[in-house]
Every structure is written in C-alpha cells, then in structure tokens.
Amino acid sequence: MSAFNRRNFLKASGIAVLPAFLPAAAKAAVNTKQYAEEPIIKFFYDGEDFNPAQYITELQKINSKEAIKRDFYLQGGAVAAMEKKFEEITGKEKAICMPTGTMANQLAIAVLSGDNTKVFVQDTSHVYRDEADAAQSVFQKRLMPLAKGQTYFTAEELKTAITALKEQEVFASGIGAVSVENPVRRTDGRMIPIEEIRKISEYCRSNNIPLHMDGARIFMAAAWSGISVKEYASYFDTVYISLYKYLGGANGAVLCGTKTVIDKMPHLVKIHGGTVFSNWFSAAMVLSRLEGIENRLQESIKQSAAVFSGLNKIPGLKVSALEGGTNIYTLEIDKKIDGNKMQQQLNKEFNIRIPPPGDKNKTTLTVNETILYRDAAYIISAFKSCAG
Template sequence: MLGNHYDGTSIPPDGLRCELSLACQEPRSWAGHIGQTTRPRVLVATGAVTVTDTQFTVNLASDGEALSPVAYAELLARLVREREVRADNFGAGGIVTEFEARVAALLGKERAILMPTGTLANMLALDRLAGSIRRRVIVQRDSHILNDTGDSCERVMGLKLIALQDNEAGFTAAAVAAELERTTTARVAAPVGAISIETPVRRRHAQLVAEPDIDAVVALGRREGIALHLDGARVFIAAAATGRSVRRYADLFDTVYVSLYKYMNVPFGAVLAGPAAVIEGLQHDRRRHGGGLNQFWPIALVAGHVLDGLEQSWTSALARPPPVLDCIAASGRARIAPFPHPSNIYPVVVTGADPARMARIAAGALARGVKLPEPEGDTFWIRANATWTRIEPDDLAYRIIAALDA
C-alpha cells in the first residue's frame, strides 16, 4: 500500500473480515441485504439535503458526488438561508474574496483567484511564470495542458510546450536536465521558463507521478531558476493516495491550480494560487480571455462549504476501496488488474465479458443503487469518492458482485 491506494494485496481490517467473507461467497438474497429501492432517497455528504431524484447511492463513475440539478439547487438555497451572502462584482468582493483567501491559506500561498475553468487557470499561470523571454514550458506528454486544451498555450499565449514523459505518468530529473542542455546549447538560445507537473494524470486513469520524480524535478528547477507550476486539479486525491498533504504538495510549486467542479459539488470553476506578484492583476487577464463572469458567488459558496473537510473526506474515501476490491477479486467474477501508482481509479476486469453483458452489468448495478462508468472493453475503471462512505464496504461489495452475475 502507498498512502490509501489499493495495490491488490491488502487485507481487510479485522472489523470487516466477518462481513466481507460473506460477500465473497455466492450471493444470497440481495434485495433483503441491500434494503434499497432503485431510486433511493440520498443524504448527500456535503450537507443535510435529502435528494429524491438521484438514481444511485454510490457513484463509481466520477471524482465527485455528481449532484443532480435539484440537489445542487437545494444545497445552494440552504446555504444562502444559513448565512448572509454578499454577491461579488465580476469576481471582486463578497464571499468570493473570502473564499479566495481561504484557499490561499490552505495552500500556503499569498493570493488566490477564482477562474471559470482549469484551462484558463493553467494558461494564465504558465504565461505569468514564463515571463517575456523564457517562453518554453515543460509538460507531460499525457498532460491535460498538452492534449485537451486545443493548443491554447501556443495559439493564445505564444508559449512553446516541450513534452517529456520517461517514467510512467511523469518525467525524471534526468529527462529535464537533458532537455535543458539541448535548449541552452542550440544555435539560438531558447531557454525553459517553467515546468508544469500534473498529478494524478487523468489520461492515465489518474495515475500518480512518482513522488521521488516530483521532488527531484522540483530541486532541479530551483537550482536552474525555473518557475514551477502544479496542475493540481485533483491534488486532494493525490494527497489522500500518497499521505503527502495538500499543503506539502503546494509548497513545492510557485503556483497551483485546483479544480472546484471535479469534487466540490459545483457545476464549474477553478482556483489558481501563488505569489502576490503572480496573481496581481490576473482579474484583467481573466476578463480579457473571456472569463469575466458577472458573478462567481454561487460557486464560492458551495465550494467553500465543502473545502474545510475535503482533505479528510478524501482520506476516508480512499480507505474504502481495498476491502471492496479484495472481495470482488475473491468472488471470481472479476479481477483487479495490476496498476502502478494508482490514486482513486481501479480497473475491474470482468470475466467472460462482451458488450451486451457489460451493459447488463451496468444496468444491474444501477438498479442496486451503484452507478458504474462506461466500460472500456472488458474493464470498468471504477472511481472512489465521497459516496463510498454512504454505505458499508460489505454492502457495496454485495451490490457489485450481484451485478456481475448478469
């Protein structure tokens, strides 16, 4: 085990062995054991809001709880009733300024600023860090910045992205050093101004960048005077998976981007934190690039409600998968494929799968209150999140194993 992540060899805690041993046998009366209708009333973990239109109790398909429109509206309405909320003016003042200060303090940075998207947060951070001369930026080959933003850093910001990746989801200090040597000895100098590291990496099923690689690259960047940016969209997941706190991750980098919509129960939003000299004036760049929303307060209010307990929530969530996955594997209905440096996503490979059967399994799981992700061939890459804590591990194992009998 590394932090809280599953490595396929864990042993359920003593308190769970008795219940889980039953789940690993032939399914018994599932309906009697589960005691749920197909459309349960759910008490969402982010507050005392009873939801009646949710089709699942446990969401294995995303990093967040996937609140329905009704659930989000009810939560927002309750929070507005519970405290005085002052609206912002294009991101300035009110609860938005308060939220930004809280995020900055949590990350150990001088300032923070709300952004409508992570794409814009990353673009503006790298543009500021690179400065006017050193416009080359090192990123991972599988990074979101390189693959999922339509070349925005190049086309909009005039940056030159250098893609490296020589060790699983990340790159080594040796690879960075070789690139620095190559760029500094070219006929025309084109120095690197910033290094960006994304961890976990979405395109690799949230695989973590090895901590020794992060530390070595950061040390090299500091020695060479190169600015450092953390694409920490899922940094709370990384912290729970590795045992390295969110603050410790943030301390390594000059700037940090954190996603809000991925796991703070809001429909959009991001936050960028860093030195005051970097963040100062970014509200103008935010508006210049189409991100000047009239009001951000509905995002700041709900995300702020989740923020304080988020790190502990993820630690609790990632303690749940090991016994559940062990039980699924022991049932013989699926296997948990080996996967290096996982965070919160686990490959459940179904025995004797075909597309029709995978569809039946997904439907059977949903009927039992469990939402599975879209399958990739014979594999469901299931995600842990706060919804795993809504029911006991043996209960969740029963539901999944029953669905696998389709």
C-alpha cells in the same frame, strides 16, 4: 414490477429503499438510512455530481446557516472568502478565482515565463493535449513535451532536455517555465512520486526556472499519497486546483501563487474575457464542501478497501489498484460473465453506476464520495447478485 417501474415507484413514494423489492442477497445488507432521493453510487468522476435540484438544495442549506454573500465581477463576498481559504490550504501568498482551469494554467504559464518562450510539459498533460494549443496560438509559447505516453518526466530527463538545447539549437532562447500535472488525467490518475517532485523543484529553483502545477485533482493525490496539498504546493511557484471536479462547484478554478504573480491576473483574466459577473454560487458550494473533505476522502478510501476486498471474493471479478495510482482502479470481469449486462443490472436494480465494460469485459472503478452513500455490504451484495 419491472426494474424501471420499481425505480419510478420508489421516486414517487419518496422512500428510497423498500427492502421488499430488493433481491434476497442484498436485503440483509441494506443500509436502513432513509434518503430523500435514491442515492446513486457512481464509480466514475472524482466527486459527487449534484444535479440542478440537488445543487439548489445544497445552496439553500448553506444559505440558511449563514446568508451567502455575493461577489461582483469575482470581487468580494463568497469568492473572496474562498480565495482566502485556498491561501490557507496551499500556503501561498495569494489565490484568485478564475472561470476555468484552462485559463488558470495558461495565464500562470504565460506570466511565469515572461518573455521566454519555451515551456516544458508532460506529453500526457492537459496543458499539452487538451487546451486547444492555447499556449502556442494565444500566448506565443512553445510547448516542449517530455516523457511520451508516460505519467511524468524525471528531474534528470528535464535536465538532459534543457542541457541538450545548447547543441540542438543555434539561436538560444530562454526557458520560460516548467509545468507539471499531478495526478495525471490521461494516465488514469497516476501520481508523480514525491521524491521526483522534490528533485524537479530543486533543479528548477537552482536554475531560476519557474514551476507551475496543474493540480486540478491534487486533493486526490493528497488523499491517496498521504502528502498534504500544502506540501505539494510548496514545491511550485503557482498551483491551480479545480473547483468542480470534486469540490461541488458548478465551474471554475483557483490559481495560487506569490502576490507578485497573482496581482497580474485580474487584468489578464479581463482581457481574455473571463471576468464573469458573479460566481458566488460556486464559491459558496466549494467553501462548504471543503469542510471535512480530507475526512470524507479517507472514509471513502477505507470503504473502497472493504468493497474491493469483497468484490475480489466474487468468482469472476478482479479489482486491482494501478501502480502509482490514486482513485482509479481496474475491474476485470471473467468472460463467463456478461459484463455489460452486469453493468446495466447494477444501474437499474441497485443504483450503482459503473462505466460499460465493453468487448474486453474490463472497466475502471473510480472512487469518490458517492461510495459512502451505502454501506460496503450493500455494494458487495449488489455485485454478487449481478455477477451471478
């Protein structure tokens, strides 16, 4: 039976794993848990990625425990409950749900800056590179990039850049805000050392410069560094967290900060066209996925350590952590192995997805909760079988 037919057969039969069809090496290691659908381990994305059918099933489970309450125009119901939860998680006075992280970043920076135009950002940040120049074109802010190509700028570099302005520019205009992304998507999820965050925060606070954090993936930084989301948040005036990257939501963002800042947001969200009619379907999912997330991420880290140690014993495979990294690791494949063939075989025969290694026979493995769908021995055996 071809791999393709085997997959269809398994799906049609409703039985996830029939050991008789698995290569001998993997058989012994099969997790005997029976799945409603074939579980797919994905070594990309930061979290589980629910397809529409799975999303609906999850919502039904949530709704059967306690009826989901709807919101109207992002007010009340599950959205309000979720905002309250984020106030507890971040320790901030107030949280607000927004339709996108881009909007959360831009509105936070605009409000924190007031009439001042200069905003310091990392050169590699989403705010600088991936928000379609919204700060410049919509909010009349001048983004000042620091630390070209790097994960972060230091407090000293920030201070030097700000101090140098007096000599570099004749007509002084005030500093609006500083925005810090952590961890940094464009540098493969690397983190800013906490000591540097503390210094940046101290410098900004003692100079009355508002500080925003793009913490889209702050739960990843918290899990890998052992520093709580609340502690990270404490160094910033506003913090944005993504609702869909690893918290299961279909979309969205939450922005947390002081009451004074957050109370300005509903009007601004409306005038920028973001007051969607409802978002209870994301909020209910996020509330549910938040329960136990720290434990699941710690379990994922533990499991990844066991898996990667096993992979490193397979001749021709080398998995390494990135310096200062979070959940993204590199996989180097010896040229004796056809990495792209291995990738396809892992997918077809074992439901393990990795990004294609390409010509360099090198790729990344992103750890997320899907690594818990099978035991470590199954994953190691699968790689062994495909790397042979």
